[in-house]
Amino acid sequence: MAIRREQVVREHLESLLVSLVGQACRAPSTNERTIGRSDALACVEAGFKSRLLDLKARELKNDGTGYYTIGSAGHEANAVIGRALRATDPCLLHYRSGALLAARSARESGDTFLHDTLLSLVASADDPVSGGRHKVWGSERLWVPPQTSTIASHLPKATGMAFALERAKRLGVEDGLPDDAIVMASFGDASINHASATTAINSACWAAHQNVPMPILFVCEDNGVGISVHTPSTWIRSAYGHRAELAWFEADGRDLEGTWQTTGRAIDRCRRTRRPCFLQLHVVRLLGHAGSDVETLYHEERDIEATEQLDPMLAYCRFVVESGYCSGAELQASYTAIAARIDRIALEVVTRPKIETFEELVQPLAIGPDAAIVAEAERKPASSLGGVERDKPRHMAKLLAWGLADLMATHSEMIVFGEDVAKKGGVYHVTAGLHERFGVGRVFNTLLDETTVLGIAIGAAQIGLLPIPEIQYLAYLHNAEDQLRGEACSQRFFSNGRWDNPMVVRIASFGYQKGFGGHFHNDDSIAVLRDIPGLVIAVPSRGDDAVMMLRTCVGVAKGARAVCAFLEPIALYMTKDLFEKGDAAWSYDYPEPGTATRLGEARHYEPEDGGDPLLIVTYGNGVPMALRARREIAAPVHVMDLRWLAPLPVDDFLVRAVASRGVLVVDECRRSGGGVAEALLAALAEEPRARTIASARVTAADSYVPLGDAANLVLPQEADIVAAARALLDGGRE
Numbered sequence: 001m002a003i004r005r006e007q008v009v010r011e012h013l014e015s016l017l018v019s020l021v022g023q024a025c026r027a028p029s030t031n032e033r034t035i036g037r038s039d040a041l042a043c044v045e046a047g048f049k050s051r052l053l054d055l056k057a058r059e060l061k062n063d064g065t066g067y068y069t070i071g072s073a074g075h076e077a078n079a080v081i082g083r084a085l086r087a088t089d090p091c092l093l094h095y096r097s098g099a100l101l102a103a104r105s106a107r108e109s110g111d112t113f114l115h116d117t118l119l120s121l122v123a124s125a126d127d128p129v130s131g132g133r134h135k136v137w138g139s140e141r142l143w144v145p146p147q148t149s150t151i152a153s154h155l156p157k158a159t160g161m162a163f164a165l166e167r168a169k170r171l172g173v174e175d176g177l178p179d180d181a182i183v184m185a186s187f188g189d190a191s192i193n194h195a196s197a198t199t200a201i202n203s204a205c206w207a208a209h210q211n212v213p214m215p216i217l218f219v220c221e222d223n224g225v226g227i228s229v230h231t232p233s234t235w236i237r238s239a240y241g242h243r244a245e246l247a248w249f250e251a252d253g254r255d256l257e258g259t260w261q262t263t264g265r266a267i268d269r270c271r272r273t274r275r276p277c278f279l280q281l282h283v284v285r286l287l288g289h290a291g292s293d294v295e296t297l298y299h300e301e302r303d304i305e306a307t308e309q310l311d312p313m314l315a316y317c318r319f320v321v322e323s324g325y326c327s328g329a330e331l332q333a334s335y336t337a338i339a340a341r342i343d344r345i346a347l348e349v350v351t352r353p354k355i356e357t358f359e360e361l362v363q364p365l366a367i368g369p370d371a372a373i374v375a376e377a378e379r380k381p382a383s384s385l386g387g388v389e390r391d392k393p394r395h396m397a398k399l400l401a402w403g404l405a406d407l408m409a410t411h412s413e414m415i416v417f418g419e420d421v422a423k424k425g426g427v428y429h430v431t432a433g434l435h436e437r438f439g440v441g442r443v444f445n446t447l448l449d450e451t452t453v454l455g456i457a458i459g460a461a462q463i464g465l466l467p468i469p470e471i472q473y474l475a476y477l478h479n480a481e482d483q484l485r486g487e488a489c490s491q492r493f494f495s496n497g498r499w500d501n502p503m504v505v506r507i508a509s510f511g512y513q514k515g516f517g518g519h520f521h522n523d524d525s526i527a528v529l530r531d532i533p534g535l536v537i538a539v540p541s542r543g544d545d546a547v548m549m550l551r552t553c554v555g556v557a558k559g560a561r562a563v564c565a566f567l568e569p570i571a572l573y574m575t576k577d578l579f580e581k582g583d584a585a586w587s588y589d590y591p592e593p594g595t596a597t598r599l600g601e602a603r604h605y606e607p608e609d610g611g612d613p614l615l616i617v618t619y620g621n622g623v624p625m626a627l628r629a630r631r632e633i634a635a636p637v638h639v640m641d642l643r644w645l646a647p648l649p650v651d652d653f654l655v656r657a658v659a660s661r662g663v664l665v666v667d668e669c670r671r672s673g674g675g676v677a678e679a680l681l682a683a684l685a686e687e688p689r690a691r692t693i694a695s696a697r698v699t700a701a702d703s704y705v706p707l708g709d710a711a712n713l714v715l716p717q718e719a720d721i722v723a724a725a726r727a728l729l730d731g732g733r734e
Helices: 005-022 035-064 079-082 096-106 114-120 153-170 197-210 234-241 256-273 299-307 312-322 330-351 358-366 368-376 395-412 434-439 452-460 481-488 490-494 543-560 622-632 652-656 676-686 708-713 718-731
Strands: 183-188 216-222 247-252 277-282 416-420 442-446 466-471 503-509 536-538 563-569 604-605 615-619 637-641 643-648 662-670 695-700
Touching: 005 312, 005 330, 035 079, 035 096, 035 114, 035 256, 035 312, 035 330, 079 216, 079 416, 096 114, 096 216, 114 234, 114 277, 114 330, 153 183, 153 197, 153 481, 183 277, 197 216, 197 563, 216 452, 234 247, 234 277, 247 256, 256 277, 277 695, 312 330, 312 637, 358 490, 368 543, 395 416, 395 434, 395 563, 416 452, 434 442, 434 643, 452 466, 452 481, 452 503, 466 543, 481 490, 503 543, 536 543, 543 563, 563 604, 615 622, 615 652, 615 718, 622 637, 622 662, 622 695, 622 718, 637 652, 652 676, 662 676, 662 718, 676 695, 676 708, 695 718
Parallel strands: 183 216, 216 277, 247 277, 416 442, 416 466, 466 503, 503 563, 536 563, 615 637, 615 662, 662 695
Antiparallel strands: 536 643, 604 637
């Protein structure tokens, strides 16, 4: 039977402590230490806490009462960073940074680190970080936003937060942080190869290259292996050790004093220069990747044993005793006391309540309260643009530009950014005039990287700004969709609603651009967005709705602290006419400031004739198409514009459906692509009152959208709507 390595690692440390008991506390070395007694002992104590929690996590898992065993054993050098940083330096942590948070917590009164961590290990609903939803490092008072980032996907938002620190100060947004605060982000050597890490570090350097303040300290906890894949020993330095914009620091995590010196220099450099710094911290991984990891399957036992001899806690214990900072007996007493305390707490936390209902579980994802959303959505700017240019109906792009301007005048913390949004005014001129009116501090261009755009938004939102980022095309979102799903929208869930990052992501979307652009500019994939829990999705089809729905989305961000995706149909940006050229039937007046739609409220185009109507349900480009199509259908037709794809107005749909003679869903998304047709028709099938109602759908084909006229072979056409409607009407009720 294989030896359990946690027992071996424990015995090595405890045997050393026993051997040190006979060493009295002597006078400190005559050679002046750069790390003082209190700091050194605090780091060792934090290391003890982290190590003993790792061991207890294995015990709890073996007992069937614990659920998480990825530990920090061997990474205890990060306690130095936790001790050296201020509690007002935001930290976004690697999952092996337990000693860092232990050291940071110990500096504050009312330290509950051990208790909180044990609650999270047993998934108790009383866990103050996530409420039992996951084991994550986090703390409101210590500026540690919780996240489940395991592949460095938290680095883009860390970079965004560092960028936003200076911007928030200039805009007078109070974030509670001092002027010289810096952001620290820790991560592993394997995850540094992930796209999210490389783009975050690159964007920080890109900003610094232009002298934009970017006070971020990247800390790579380099243990040389990602689960079973080894990192070449020189790779990290080779990749990042020679960038002019990135100050390089390197420390041996077994050398407590050397790590203290190097960390201090890195923090000081970052704080003084407001430029990015990189600290490569050499550590070891003990106990494998997690409790379920059988390390002997891919490592020789002699190599595992050699690594265990490099345990940093062994070196730290020798150091503090030999430096005269404490006696061996005092050190052992500290370890024993912490172990006993963890044992006592563990017995108590396993009795604490768990999440028991679905309602309790998803409560942080709830969008509300309605009154707060409405109050924010209907706020009026101190001074609206006004003027003669608003004296006649306009197309969507122009109305949205005015709407954005009024919102920026209303919310001084609102920032608009993305590719080409500044002087150019966006590819479709939706942000035209904003840069000139509100300045580069609030309207600015980013580099060409959607992950960076969304990372800036998340980080900026967490310190009090209201980001309105623009993604140039829906197809481009797929490069960075994890920043929405895995980071932005998960924040409230995994922090039990204590942390949030409200924003409205504007995305130029969908097809029908008369063959222009091909699939990168004509994308109908909304399934990836509808799959994200807690994300609000808005799709206006006309200009006045676009303005009022944008106000509602800002109301949701401000009043409900949620994330919104605002999908703007590109083909309708400049559309003025509906039926004939020059009729201006798709041009609308600018809605008065203070007016907004209700979240989840559809728009209805009632039939012009009486009788039981055919119900056509659609959104975006489908709305004007359906309105034109119904002129060719010899029957009453009721067109329902969903406007909101999440929350989807299902109840309203069912009320209208049961009063109709048939239901046709026109969905611009692909037929098997997870659009709204599947959800609506499933709801219709489950509704007892609607069992005799005929239904059908018109969707895009399962294909990319090609260039030229062939695009019409993929996207739904008006003739398709007419044909499907007539077929339904011919069938009627059963």
